[in-house]
Amino acid sequence: MCTIKAQAQFNLGGYSNSHYAGIHGVPMNPASAAGTHYKWDVNIGGIQGTIGNTYVSFPRKTIFHPPDSLEQLDRGKDYFLDSAANPLKKQYGWGSVDLMMPSVLYSIDELQSIAFTWRIRANGNAGGLTTDVTNFFAYSFPNPNLTNRRYDIENAQGGFNWWNEFGATYARVIRDDGIHRLKGGVTLKLLSGIAAGYAQVEDASFIMRSATDAQINSGTLKMGYSEGINNWEKPTLSNYSLFKNIGFGMDLGVIYEWREEVDGLTGYDNDQWNPEADDYKLRLGVSLLDLGGITYKKMPSNKDLALATESINPNEIKHRRGEGWQQYYRRISTYFTEIPSDDKFRMNTPASLNLMADYNIDGRFFVNFNGNLAMNAGRYDPSKTYRISQFQLTPRYDSRNIGGYVPISVNTKGQLDMGVGLRAGPLVIGSSTLLSNLFQKDKKRMDGFLALRVVPIRFGKSRLGCPATNF
Template identity: 25%
Template sequence: MRTIILLLLFTSVTTAFSQQLQAIHGSAYAGSMAPDYNPAGILNAPYKWDLTILGVQGKTMSNAFYIEPYSLLSAADSVYAVSKNGNFRRYAHTAATVNLMNFRYQINEVSAFSLGANIRSYNHVRSSPVNWHDSMLYVYEFAAQNQPTTSLYAATQSSGWLELKMGYARVLSQTYAGRWQGGVQLKFMRSLSGAHGRLSNINFEPRTSPNPFVPYDFALTAADARYGYSNNYDRTNNDQSAGTNIKQFLKGMSNSVGLDLGVEYIHYWESDALYLEKPPAPHDYNWKFSAALLDIGRNTYTYGKASAHASGAKDGTYASSLQNKFNDLENINQLSDTIKSIAARYDTLRGNFSINQPTRLLINFDKNLEKNFYVNAELQWSIRSIDNVGQLNTKELTTFAITPRWEKKELGVYLPVQYTLERSAWVGLALKAGPLLVGLHNLGWLLGKKSVPNGGGYVTLQIRPGNKKEKDAPCPDY
C-alpha cells in the first residue's frame, strides 16, 4: 500500500500546479520564463537580467467527475466528487512544473544565456467508451451493462523528473526591417517517478453464478494487463525516517539529456526601420514570429519488483468473486498475489522502461497593437500520440491559444483563451503586479460550481535589477 500511496502522492503534489505560463508567451517581459515557449525568447527582455525565484504551474482536466459545489470565490461546508454517468470515453490528464531559481542574463547586444532548475510531471489516464453509473455496486452489474466487453480498454502513463537547464540565444542575422535570432536549451534530467499500465482484451461471458445469492453472473474468460512502476517506490520503508525514505527514493535513478531548439523573427515598425539608427526597444516591435521544437528527450526507469504482465483467466473466475478478491488490498504485493490467483499467465517485468517527453512543435505569433496592447496566437503540434500502444508517451495539454494582453514592465492584464487536446475551450485570466504574476487557466474555477478539475493555475515571483528607473537593455546593432 505504501508504494501505491507514494505514487498517488507524487502525482497529486506535482499536478497541483501545471505547465504552462500561457499568459506571457510571446511577451518581451517573460524574461527567464521565455524558454517556456521558445529558448530564443530570452533575447527580448528590456532589462539586463532577471531571476524567477519560484514558479508553480498546473493544469488538470477530466470528464469522469467534477467537484461540487466548489469555486475559488465561495466556500462550502462540504464538497463532493461526483462521477459522471453514461456511456462515453473517459479521460484524466495533468501537467505540472515547479520552477526553481531560473536566471537570465544578457551578455551583450547580440547574445544572452539562462540557467535554472525545474521539477516536472505529466500524467494521462484514458479509457474506451464505457457504460458506468454510480448506482453500480457489483462487477457483474458492470459486465452486464458493457456487453460485449472485448472492446473495453484503459491505459495510463505517468512521468516525473528533475531538470537542470542551460540556455543560450544569439542574433543570427539582422537588417533595418527586423532580425532573426535563435536559441538552444540543454537539459540534464534525473528521473523521479514513472509508471504505466494498460488493461485490454477483456471478455466476460454470461454464466450461471455459483453463488445462489447472485441473480446473474459472468465468467472472466480473457484479459490482458501490463503494469509497471519505478523501483524507487520499493526502497521506502515504514521503519525508516521520513528523511531516510526521501534519500532512498531519490537515489539510484537514471540520468538523461534533453533539448529545446527555437528561432524567432522580430519585425520592426516601418518608421523605425527607415529613420532609427538602432532597433527599437524590445517591447516596441510590429510583430514577432517564432517556431520551437520543445522537450526532445525521454526518461528511463527501472521496473519495481511488483511490475508484471498478466494475461488470460483461470477457469472458474466469475465477476461476482472479483469483488471480494480486490477489496481491502493493503500493498502492491497483495495486488500482485490477487492477479496471480486469477491470471492464466503471469510474468514479472524486469529491466527498464522509458517514457518520452511531450515533444512538440510550437508556433507562436505576437502582434503589437500599440499603446501597450498586444495579441498572441499559438499552435502546439505534438510529435507523438499518447495512444500509441508500442510507446509510452506524454503530451502537452494545450493545442491552440489566443491571448490578448495589456502590459507594461510592472503591470499586466492577460486573457488567454485555450483549446485543449480533449477539444474543450477555456477562458483564463492573469494579472501581473511588480514581481508577481498570478493566473488561472479557466475562469470557471472562479465563477462555476462544477468546473473543477478542468483548469489550473500558475504563479511566479520574478525579480529584476534595482528599484531605479532602468534604461532599456541595449539592442543589437545593425
C-alpha cells in the same frame, strides 16, 4: 478507473509568450531568451499545477472543503459522473506539477543570451476507456444490473513520471536587418528520474454473467514501475533525490519578428533595459519541447499478464479497503498468466510542438495565439506521459511593471476555458481556468500559476522615439 490539464510546461497563457516573460519564457521557446527586455532576470521560485478530466465533476463545496480521504466522497453529492455521455466516447484524466527552482537568464549583449533553469516536474495521464466501460467500473462494481453484455477495451492506459531537470540554454539573434529579426535557441537538459510507472490494457473483451462470475475472452496488461516505489517514504518529498536514473532531453526553438520601420536604436539603456524588445508588429515562434526521456529499472515483481480466463469472480479483482496498490497488483497477478517482459522501461518526457503568434496593437495592447500539440500520445508505447493538445488566444496589456492577461483556451477534448493573469513587478499570478470556473456549477479541471522574480525595476532614462519606454 475515475482518475482525476496535462500542461507540463511552465506556462501561463499570454504571459509566457510575451517579451516581458524573461526567464519564464525559456521553457516554452528557448529562442525567447535572446533580445529580451531584461539584461538579467532571476526566478526565485515558481509553481504551476493543473488537474482535469472528462468524466468526473466536483461542486464548489467539495473543492473548498474536501473530505479527509477519497473513501468519504459521496457520489451524487460530493462528485458527479458523466454517465450519460456517448457510450463510445473515450474518457481521460490528467494532472501535472511544474516547480521552477532558482533560475537565471543573462543577456551577454543585444544579440545573445544564456540561461540556467532548474525545474522539478511531475506529469500523469490516464484514459482510453469508453463511457460504457467506465460506467461499468464506476457504478457499484460489480453491478448486477450490468450483466450479460459484452464490453471491449481497445486501448486504455495510465502513467506518471516525477523527475528533476537542469537546463542550459543558449539563444542568439541570427539575423537582424532592422525590419526582419530571426532568433534561435536551444536548451540541453540533464534529467534525473525520481519515480515513474505505467499500466496499459490492450484488446480486452469481457462479459459479466453475474455479480460473482465473469469471462474475459482476450486482453493483455502491460505494467511497470520504478524500483524506488517499493520503498516509498512519507512525506512524499522525502523521496526526492538528484542524479538517479539519468536521462537527457532538449528543447529547440526559433522566433521571427517583423518590424514596420527601422528606429536605429540598439543596445541596453543603463546596462539593464533593452528598449527594442517589443518594437515588432508581428512575432511568430515555433519550438519543439521536451524531446528526451529517462530509463528506469523495473521492480522484479512487475509482470505483463495475459488476461483471458474462462471464469473469474469480479469481486476478486476489486480493490479492497486498506490494501496497498502494490499488494493489490501482486494479488491480481496470481489470477492471470504471466508474459515475459523487459526488466527496464523508458519513460518519455511529454514532447510537444509549440506554435506562437503575437500581434502588437500599439505597444501596450497585444493579442497572442498559442497552440501546443502533443507528439507522443499514440497507443503503442505505454511507458510515457503526454500533453493534452490545446489552442489558446490571449488578449493582454503589457507595460514595464504591470501586465494583464485573459487566456481563452480549448483543448482536443472539446473543453473551453477562460482565465486571468497578472504581472505586478516581480510577482506573477494567474489561472487559465479561473473565470470559467467562477461560472460553472461543477468543475472538471483547475490550474494555477504563481512565480516570484528579481528583475530590474528601475530602468534608467527613456530614449525619445522608442515606443517601449513611453509606458
